[in-house]
Amino acid sequence: MSKEKKQFETEAIRTQLERTEFLEHTSPLYLTSSFVFEDAEDMRASFTEEKERNIYSRFTNPNTSEFVEKVCRMEGAEDGYAFATGMAAIFSTFAALLDSGDHIVSARSVFGSTHTLFTKYLPKWNIETTYFDINKPETIESCITSKTKILYAESPTNPAIDIIDLKLLGNIAKKHNLILIIDNCFATPYIQQPIKYGAHLVVHSATKLMDGQGRVLGGVTVGDADLVREIYLFARNTGPALSPFNAWTLSKSLETLAVRVNKHCENALKVAEFLENHPKVNWVKYPFLKSHPQHEVAKKQMKLGGNIVAFETKGGIEAGRSFLNAIKLCSLSANLGDTRTIVTHPASTTHSKLSEADRLEVSITDGLVRVSVGLEHVDDIIKDLSQALG
Numbered sequence: 001m002s003k004e005k006k007q008f009e010t011e012a013i014r015t016q017l018e019r020t021e022f023l024e025h026t027s028p029l030y031l032t033s034s035f036v037f038e039d040a041e042d043m044r045a046s047f048t049e050e051k052e053r054n055i056y057s058r059f060t061n062p063n064t065s066e067f068v069e070k071v072c073r074m075e076g077a078e079d080g081y082a083f084a085t086g087m088a089a090i091f092s093t094f095a096a097l098l099d100s101g102d103h104i105v106s107a108r109s110v111f112g113s114t115h116t117l118f119t120k121y122l123p124k125w126n127i128e129t130t131y132f133d134i135n136k137p138e139t140i141e142s143c144i145t146s147k148t149k150i151l152y153a154e155s156p157t158n159p160a161i162d163i164i165d166l167k168l169l170g171n172i173a174k175k176h177n178l179i180l181i182i183d184n185c186f187a188t189p190y191i192q193q194p195i196k197y198g199a200h201l202v203v204h205s206a207t208k209l210m211d212g213q214g215r216v217l218g219g220v221t222v223g224d225a226d227l228v229r230e231i232y233l234f235a236r237n238t239g240p241a242l243s244p245f246n247a248w249t250l251s252k253s254l255e256t257l258a259v260r261v262n263k264h265c266e267n268a269l270k271v272a273e274f275l276e277n278h279p280k281v282n283w284v285k286y287p288f289l290k291s292h293p294q295h296e297v298a299k300k301q302m303k304l305g306g307n308i309v310a311f312e313t314k315g316g317i318e319a320g321r322s323f324l325n326a327i328k329l330c331s332l333s334a335n336l337g338d339t340r341t342i343v344t345h346p347a348s349t350t351h352s353k354l355s356e357a358d359r360l361e362v363s364i365t366d367g368l369v370r371v372s373v374g375l376e377h378v379d380d381i382i383k384d385l386s387q388a389l390g
């Protein structure tokens, strides 16, 4: 793969494997579990890593390497490793870097399974997490102890679309010598590149906008080469690798990331503006609306506002549920970042097991609806939302 740095869109399309004797135009799919050696010496040198080459697809595969290389170029990262899902990326990143007794400081509003990882599973290995309120960043430093190793956040958050100042996090991480990890799934590297602000690692659910077509699951962690090396060794031995087929699909998906995300964001802004003026809506949260509480921070660190719009229906939990029941065109689905617009009502679904007070701590009010705005014609999306609001 060429080393010369090109524009984002060009890297997304032209980062590809060397052509084989067949002179294929796009990279072929290497659906093979292992690779062969020339002789005993080749095998020895490969296993001792004197030679950089593919051995077994749990370690590396040409298709996963191409996908990882593209994400590294997009995020400005040194190295990376691709996983079967976003959660595999997040779990493996923490498991590889932390020891028993280490401590994490994390934003309270993080994706539900990440929160479960922090509260239920990592404590089994004596790893505790202290949470800070994303809307009170001035409290972050008071959460840091001598055992803190990782500072973690998402921006924008799922599902409340809060924004945190990445530069501020980068400065805190530097001052306290912490590893800053950012889940950049909602923004994608097209919109925001956390490494520029001091993040050491960036994690992604590639299942979302990276694939963007609701087809495959995937995850990736990219960042500082020495940290990625630890993560690679953990993953190589524990087996959460991305499949070659999914890597091939995701690499093709990245070719259209910029055009898709541009259009997603254009539609999302129109949907947000429509909702903001609707009498049955209490409030709308979209980073590129002036009314967003962290609009100024969003404008500084994001190129566009993303494709997720959060809003609150008047009438609480029942209003949220009846809104969902009245939807005709959009999908009721657990995914996001698809070409198809998807609506969810977190209080009655993903977060229904939490008490109202606990939901409020992560900015989820009873009437909160999350819209993952798709690529259908925006007039049709708005028409559907409008008739469902009644």
Ligand SMILES: Cc1ncc(COP(=O)(O)O)c(C=O)c1O
Pocket: 085, 086, 087, 088, 111, 154, 158, 183, 185, 186, 204, 205, 206, 207, 208, 217, 218, 219
């Ligand atoms: C912000 C965020 N991070 C991580 C994940 C987990 O990704 P996956 O479903 O690919 O495991 C999700 C899934 O919705 C997410 O929204």
